[in-house]
Amino acid sequence: MATGTRAVTNELQEILLKYGKDRTQLLPILVEINNYFGHIDSNSIIEVSRYTGVPIGEIHGVITFYSFLGQKKRGKFVIRLCRTISCDIAGKEQIVRVLEKELGIRFGETTEDGMFSLEYTNCIGMCNNPPAMLINDKAYGGLTPERVVEILDSFKLSEYQDMFGYGGVK
Numbered sequence: 001m002a003t004g005t006r007a008v009t010n011e012l013q014e015i016l017l018k019y020g021k022d023r024t025q026l027l028p029i030l031v032e033i034n035n036y037f038g039h040i041d042s043n044s045i046i047e048v049s050r051y052t053g054v055p056i057g058e059i060h061g062v063i064t065f066y067s068f069l070g071q072k073k074r075g076k077f078v079i080r081l082c083r084t085i086s087c088d089i090a091g092k093e094q095i096v097r098v099l100e101k102e103l104g105i106r107f108g109e110t111t112e113d114g115m116f117s118l119e120y121t122n123c124i125g126m127c128n129n130p131p132a133m134l135i136n137d138k139a140y141g142g143l144t145p146e147r148v149v150e151i152l153d154s155f156k157l158s159e160y161q162d163m164f165g166y167g168g169v170k
């Protein structure tokens with residue numbers, strides 16, 4: 001445990017040292033920590049506060065404001081379903097139901113195997129093809145329950161292939 005904690009601290013220090021020690025660097029620092037560790041834990045918040053001089057409360061505020069930053073560890077694949085008006089009226093609720101049923105979790109949760117997290121997001125610029133969602137950086141529009149099942153299956157399959165070293169279908 002001590003080794004793991006030290007390793008994380010070293011990695012955190014490496015990230016911090018890429019940026020200037022001032023508050024204008026706060027957001028890029030938080031984004032990089034979040035991308036690297038999958039979340040921003042309390043130790044990181046304290047270290048970022050020391051480094052940039054930004055009070056801890058203010059850092060919490062920034063993390064809460066941006067939906068792509070989080071203090072909870074997320075899954076390897078973060079599914080962000082758009083909840084803004086075009087997607088909402090185009091059947092977002094049926095997509096919510098199928099995602100929750102297929103993954104066995106509710107929005108705001110992560111699967112036990114650490115593979116998938118479910119979150120809402122605001123408009124992702126695919127209003128011409130709603131309902132839409134992101135899985136990590138990739139956008140999917142025109143969603144139907146059947147399409148969602150296909151997409152999830154393709155992620156599960158590619159994960160299985162990675163785990164067992166198959167180089168085939170992606």
Ligand code: FES
Pocket residue numbers: 082083084085086087088122123124125126127130132
């Ligand atoms: S409203 Fe959903 S992508 Fe714009």
